Amino acid sequence: MRGGPFILVLIAVAAVIFGLARWLDNSYAFFVGYVVVQYIVLGTAWNILGGYTGYVNFGITAFFAIGAYSSVVLHKLVPAMPLPAMIVVGGLMAGIVGVGTGYLTLRLRGVYFSIATLALAVVVQTLITNWDFVGGARGAYVLRPRTAPLIGGGYIDYLFLIMLGLCVAALATARAIERSALGFGFAAIRDDEAAAEASGVPTLKLKLIATGLSGGFMGMAGAPLPFYVTYLDPSSGFSLNYAVNAIAMPLIGGTSSWLGPVVGAVLVGGLQEYLRVTISSAVNVLVAGVLMVVFVIIAPQGIVGLFKRKRR
Amino acid sequence: MDVSLDLLMNAVISGLLLGGFYAAVSIGVAISFGMLDIVNIAHPAFILLGSYVAYIANTVLGVDPILAAVIALPAFYLLGMAVYQVYYVAFERRDDQSLRGLSFFFGLLFIAEVGLILVFGVDYRSVNAPYIGPSLRLVLFDLPYRLLVPFLVAMAMAVGLQLFLSRTFLGRAIQAVAQDQLALQLMAANPVKIKRIAFGLSIATASLAGACLIIIQPVEPSIGREYIGRIFAICVLGGLGSFPGMIIAAMTLGIVESLTSTFFGPSWSPAVAFGVLLVTLAVRPSGILGR
Numbered sequence: 001m002r003g004g005p006f007i008l009v010l011i012a013v014a015a016v017i018f019g020l021a022r023w024l025d026n027s028y029a030f031f032v033g034y035v036v037v038q039y040i041v042l043g044t045a046w047n048i049l050g051g052y053t054g055y056v057n058f059g060i061t062a063f064f065a066i067g068a069y070s071s072v073v074l075h076k077l078v079p080a081m082p083l084p085a086m087i088v089v090g091g092l093m094a095g096i097v098g099v100g101t102g103y104l105t106l107r108l109r110g111v112y113f114s115i116a117t118l119a120l121a122v123v124v125q126t127l128i129t130n131w132d133f134v135g136g137a138r139g140a141y142v143l144r145p146r147t148a149p150l151i152g153g154g155y156i157d158y159l160f161l162i163m164l165g166l167c168v169a170a171l172a173t174a175r176a177i178e179r180s181a182l183g184f185g186f187a188a189i190r191d192d193e194a195a196a197e198a199s200g201v202p203t204l205k206l207k208l209i210a211t212g213l214s215g216g217f218m219g220m221a222g223a224p225l226p227f228y229v230t231y232l233d234p235s236s237g238f239s240l241n242y243a244v245n246a247i248a249m250p251l252i253g254g255t256s257s258w259l260g261p262v263v264g265a266v267l268v269g270g271l272q273e274y275l276r277v278t279i280s281s282a283v284n285v286l287v288a289g290v291l292m293v294v295f296v297i298i299a300p301q302g303i304v305g306l307f308k309r310k311r312r
Numbered sequence: 313m314d315v316s317l318d319l320l321m322n323a324v325i326s327g328l329l330l331g332g333f334y335a336a337v338s339i340g341v342a343i344s345f346g347m348l349d350i351v352n353i354a355h356p357a358f359i360l361l362g363s364y365v366a367y368i369a370n371t372v373l374g375v376d377p378i379l380a381a382v383i384a385l386p387a388f389y390l391l392g393m394a395v396y397q398v399y400y401v402a403f404e405r406r407d408d409q410s411l412r413g414l415s416f417f418f419g420l421l422f423i424a425e426v427g428l429i430l431v432f433g434v435d436y437r438s439v440n441a442p443y444i445g446p447s448l449r450l451v452l453f454d455l456p457y458r459l460l461v462p463f464l465v466a467m468a469m470a471v472g473l474q475l476f477l478s479r480t481f482l483g484r485a486i487q488a489v490a491q492d493q494l495a496l497q498l499m500a501a502n503p504v505k506i507k508r509i510a511f512g513l514s515i516a517t518a519s520l521a522g523a524c525l526i527i528i529q530p531v532e533p534s535i536g537r538e539y540i541g542r543i544f545a546i547c548v549l550g551g552l553g554s555f556p557g558m559i560i561a562a563m564t565l566g567i568v569e570s571l572t573s574t575f576f577g578p579s580w581s582p583a584v585a586f587g588v589l590l591v592t593l594a595v596r597p598s599g600i601l602g603r
Contacts, residue, residue, distance in 0.1 A: 119541030
C-alpha cells in the first residue's frame with residue numbers, strides 16, 4: 001500500500017473508533033481510549049529512535065513532561081490558546097531538547113546516550129519542581145472547558161479526538177520512515193554503525209533527525225495531558241510508568257515495524273485497564289515491567305516477529 | 313551572597329564525606345560497567361534492596377545496619393551471579409546487549425521499585441544506630457558520624473577490592489577479562505565464569521552501599537532513580553574501570569553537590585550530576601583517569 005491510501009485507511013479506522021465511542025456515549029470509554037491511544041503515540045515515538053536506529057531512550061518522561069508543562073505555561077499566559085497550537089509548541093520544545101541531548105551524546109557509544117536520557121529525566125523534573133510559575137512541587141491546576149469546541153459533547157471527547165489525530169500522524173510518519181531512504185539509513189545504523197558510516201551514511205545527522213522526531217512526538221503526546229488530568233504535579237507527570245510503558249509496548253509488540261507499538265499498546269494497555277478494574281491499581285503497573293522482561297528474554301522479536309516467522 | 317568561610321569549609325568537608333559515600337554507591341558499577349562492559353542501570357535497585365535488608369534487620373532484630381549488610385553479602389553475591397547468568401544466556405550470548413539488554417535492566421529497576429512499593433509502601437524508612445546524630449567536633453569544623461561511617465566503609469571497600477584485583481589470581485583474571493576476553497579464552501580460562509564472579513562482587517557491594525544509604529538518609533522506593541545519574545556521572549568522569557579515578561570523581565561530585573545545596577538549596581542538587589555527566593561526555597568522554 002502506498003503512503004496516501006495508507007493515511008486514508010488510518011483516518012477511516014480512527015473515524016470508526018471515534019464514532020463507536022460516541023455511539024457508546026460512555027465517558028469511561030473515552031478516558032480508557034485516550035490512555036491507550038496516548039501509549040500508541042508514545043510507543044511509536046520511542047520506536048522511531050529505539051526500534052529503527054537501535055538507540056535506547058530512557059528519558060521518555062522528560063520529553064512527555066516538557067510537552068505537558070509547556071501546555072501549562074501556555075495556558076497560564078494565553079488562556080484562549082487552542083489545544084492544537086499548544087501541541088505544536090510542546091512538540092517543538094521536546095524535539096529541540098531531544099536534538100540538544102543527542103548532539104552532545106550521540107557521537108559516543110549508544111549506552112552513553114541511554115544513560116544521559118535517564119539523567120535527563122531527573123534533571124527536567126528538578127527544574128520543574130523548582131519552577132514556581134508552573135506550581136513547583138505543589139503542582140498546577142488546569143481548568144478544562146465544560147464542552148468541547150467544534151464537535152460538541154464533553155471535553156474528553158475532544159481530547160480523545162485530538163489524540164486519535166496525533167496517533168494517525170505518528171503512525172503515518174513511522175511507516176513513511178520505514179519505506180524511505182531515511183529508514184534504510186536508520187536500519188544501517190542499527191545493524192552496523194561503523195559500516196554505515198564507512199558507506200557514506202551521514203550517521204550523526206540521521207540520529208539527530210530520529211531523536212528530534214521521537215522527542216517531538218513524545219512532547220506532542222504529553223501536551224494534552226494537563227487537560228486530561230486537570231491537576232498536574234511533578235511526581236505524576238514524571239511517573240516512571242510512562243517510561244516503562246512506552247518502552248515495554250514496542251518491545252512486546254515488536255520493534256521492527258510500525259505495527260508493533262500498536263499491537264503492544266492495545267494488548268498491554270487493555271490488560272492493564274482490566275487488571276486495574278478487577279485486581280488493583282498497584283498490580284497493573286507491574287504488568288508492563290514483568291511482560292517486558294519476559295519478552296526481551298523469550299521473544300526478542302515481539303508479537304509481530306512471532307507471526308512473521310510463522311508465515312515464512 | 314554572604315559567603316562565610318565557615319559555611320564554605322563545612323560545605324566542602326561534608327561534600328568530601330558525601331563523595332566517599334558516592335564512591336561506595338558507584339564501585340559496583342565501576343566493576344560491571346567499567347570492567348565487564350555490562351551496563352547495569354538496575355544497580356540502584358540492588359542498593360535499595362540492601363537498604364531495606366538493613367532496615368528489616370535493624371527494626372526487627374535490632375542489628376547494626378553495617379553488620380547486617382556484611383551478613384547479607386553472600387546472598388547479594390549469589391543474586392548477582394544469578395542475574396549475570398540470565399543476562400549471559402539471554403543477551404550476551406546472542407550478542408544483543410544494547411537494545412534488549414538495556415531494556416532488561418530497566419525492567420528489573422522498575423519491577424524492583426514497584427515490588428518495594430507493594431511490600432513497604434511509599435513511606436520513608438530509617439534505621440537506628442548509635443552513630444546517627446552526634447558529630448565529631450574538631451576545631452574548625454564538625455564531622456557528623458552519620459557521614460563519617462559510610463565514608464570509612466566506602467574507603468575500606470575500595471581499598472579491599474583494589475588489593476583483591478591487583479594481588480590475587482582471580483582479581484587479575486577479572487582485569488584480564490576487562491582488557492581482552494579472547495586472549496583470556498586462549499589461556500584456557502573461562503571468561504563467562506570469571507565475569508559471573510565479578511558481577512556477583514559488583515552486586516555484593518550494593519549490600520554495603522545500601523546500608524550506608526539508609527544511614528545517611530531515610531529511604532523510600534523511588535529514590536534509587538536519583539542515583540542512576542550520579543553513579544554514571546561518577547563512573548564516566550572517573551574514567552571507566554579505574555578505582556582511583558572513580559574516588560576522585562565521587563569526591564568532586566560530592567563537593568559540587570554540597571556547595572550547590574548550601575548556596576542554592578538542596579532541591580537543586582539532583583541536577584548537578586547531570587550537568588557533570590553531560591560536560592564530561594561532551595568534553596572528555598574518557599574521564600579523568602581514563603584508559
